[in-house]
Amino acid sequence: MKRILLVSLISISIFAACKTAIIKTQTIEIKDFDATGYILDIGGGGEGVIGQLKTNQVIAIDLYKSELESAPDGPFLKIVMDATDLKFLDNTFENATIFYTMMYIPAEKHEKVFSELYRTLKPGTLLRIWDVNLPARTDNPNKKSIMYPFRFKLPTKSIRTAYGVRLAKNEIQNADYYTRIAEKAGFKVANMINQDQSFYLELQKYPLLPIPSIIDTLRQIIDKEGIKVAINAYQQLKQNRPNDFVFTRKGLEKLCTNLYVDGKIKESLEIAILIIKDFNLDEETTNSYGIEYLNDGKVNEAIEILQLNTLKFPQSANTFNSLGNAYIKSGNKILAIKNFEEALKLDPQNQVANQMLEQLKSGN
Structure with a gap:
């Protein structure tokens, strides 16, 4: 289950006692971006950063109703939905975003998430992903989980929060990892930015030749x-x-x-x-x-x-x-x-x- 954790001395001490690695606070600038039509925001509950940034263009989905209920106002629509089984028609959306959510989705479901997004996005459109470089347990035998404190700088406000998550089971989940899965689904990398313990990835669904009847x-x-x-x-x-x-x-x-x-x-x-x-x-x-x-x-x-x-x-x-x-x-x-x-x-x-x-x- 996705958990959004506010950083405090108490939470840090608790995480330290539970064999949790604590990363230094990262400051990430979230710039506004051009987008026409609706934006499908995967995991849009919690802080709802994309919903706050693009407001009535956003259709936010989350697996958990409580996450959507706790999210600030802003999105045009909030829907309880599983990202591995999107209830939208093919070629519906002109944009999609995943904001620090992939780390909470089990690795065995990642391919399905990307294939569903590829299906529901229109050809030529962008999927934007912000996420962490999540270490693997095999490389960190003394740690079970990790906490990432963040300060997100939006054009009109700043948001402080932290994400606590278990380490990846088998391999590091970083931009290269997600790129491999996305390319398998049919996406191509349009832009990639690595910043400290995080990354930003733009994936494009390239126009396909018309499928003959x-x-x-x-x-x-x-x-x-x-x-x-x-x-x-x-x-x-x-x-x-x-x-x-x-x-x-x-x-x-x-x-x-x-x-x-x-x-x-x-x-x-x-x-x-x-x-x-x-x-x-x-x-x-x-x-x-x-x-x-x-x-x-x-x-x-x-x-x-x-x-x-x-x-x-x-x-x-x-x-x-x-x-x-x-x-x-x-x-x-x-x-x-x-x-x-x-x-x-x-x-x-x-x-x-x-x-x-x-x-x-x-x-x-």
Whole structure:
């Protein structure tokens, strides 16, 4: 748990008795920096230095509610959130900061923190990190923890505090250490400043080449090798190369429409079924797919989708109503009656099924 400790003679004596190394007070100038848009501040509780510096641009997150409650006013928003599981969409933020927080996050979680930040930052933006050079226990067998007293000089005020933290388990956690992890996630170093027992690091998420949509690749395969080969390729690529293509329902729906317009009805149907299965569409959406084919006169294709819907949602009377209507249009009176009877069995008050059965059985 993150602990912010005020320096005093009492706290120093306590730490000394507990085999804690005490570093001399460091004065760190925290300059204002240009930033457009919102700033995601990791570990923004406690003193909330970034929140005080950039105020209403800051969205501060912290794992502990108490840390956020004790932080000064300033941030636009304070959210209890785990930095290893950010609840933000990809490419959301134009800036991110981590102010003397990484030392409190277990080393085994560092890679996840950087990968989450890389995901949520927009290409080309900066991640700014202030932290300490944290020694390893293996290099300091007589010490268990360390205390870093600080005086932070902001443009309009000074803040005195101290951070007490356990020594790193296996290796020194310094700017080089974090650089290695950040580069593994995809960042590149834009600036690095070492100052006494601390460092300041700027990491940039470099612009990436646009990731191609899977639909162009699928269309090429469909035209050259057929729909079955294309669907198999889709499944293999999604499993083995998920980061090399954009796999979206919207993209596949566009492909489905284009195939239909081009007269490739069978191929269009197979893509529609792929969407239904791969994105686990609900009953209503699946039904709408079938009705679209039905309204356009593609009865057999509609029946195939509506049959799939009855298999996915066997307790829904509506799915059997729709399939019954499709069989009426196909001229298959027997199967139409069978499906309306099933709908009535599931919902005895089903007026549509009752009316259709009366008409079908009376011969009207």
